[in-house]
Amino acid sequence: MFSLRQLIGRQKPLADCRSGRLVAVIHCILDQNVRDHGAASFPAANWAFLDLCREHRVGMLQMPCPEVQCLGMSRARPAGQSLRDALASLAGRAACQRLAGETAALMAAHVAHGHRLLAVIGGNMQSPGCAVHAEASGLGESSGVFMLELVDELLRRDLAVPFMPLRDADPQLLAEDMRRIAALFSEGIGGN
Template structure:
């Protein structure tokens, strides 16, 4: 799951929904004894905690550059290496939990089980790396900016965890 689900302080200033962590999702992990592999924040990794970029440049535009995509590709390779390590040890990876629909790095928008171009830069790179290694894992955005959508996402996570 993306870093900001575990730590809302990783979000851009003013974007946090919860005071510290997305407790509804984390409590499901606790309830179903599901471990967490944290996906680092691509914005912080690439731009630093202050998300420094050119004046007038959006976070998405900063990430969607050769250097930004390269950073996201490196994160993706690290995450997929860890996923392979876990599966080699007999663990099952249930899902990739991404972010809100407008997240520049971690948004998830699916079309026929493939991420659309509207998805975040990191999530597209992560799906490419998984597919290059012939690994299929469902992606789900945790849309905590909207209580109704978050309730649907929590229900989806609960269903995946109970399988």
């Protein structure tokens, strides 16, 4: 009769197949159900983006939806107040800062374990929380409230990560963004 310790010692270690590469993606890329009513571009998830990640062996860290986290699924707010104004309010900004801190901590943990964080993938140009408007100096002020808080938090942690949009509300912009992301994924595939 073998003891449990002897049986465990006889097993061959499992091969670790992870690529060590990942992107942080906005919640709705993987779950369109969290989008505001009328804003979903796909029935469930952006399958083309998921296929691109699978093809290039890139993992996905799903970031929280700031609108749902701050305002709930119904995006409750005072009559006449826009989603952006709700997220930019003192309470909304504090919630986005908290979410950005938690998200950046998880990203930093990945990097500390030797994983390559390739990019933060944001959303459509009109997204109040997750829009990515890139400028030569970084994210433009018209970017989403959560994205602006996240870039600040990553800078505080000395994590240099490119922010890229995935503008799936427009098929032409989506194709352009997918080409850019595919090019990023193809760079330095051999290393971690």
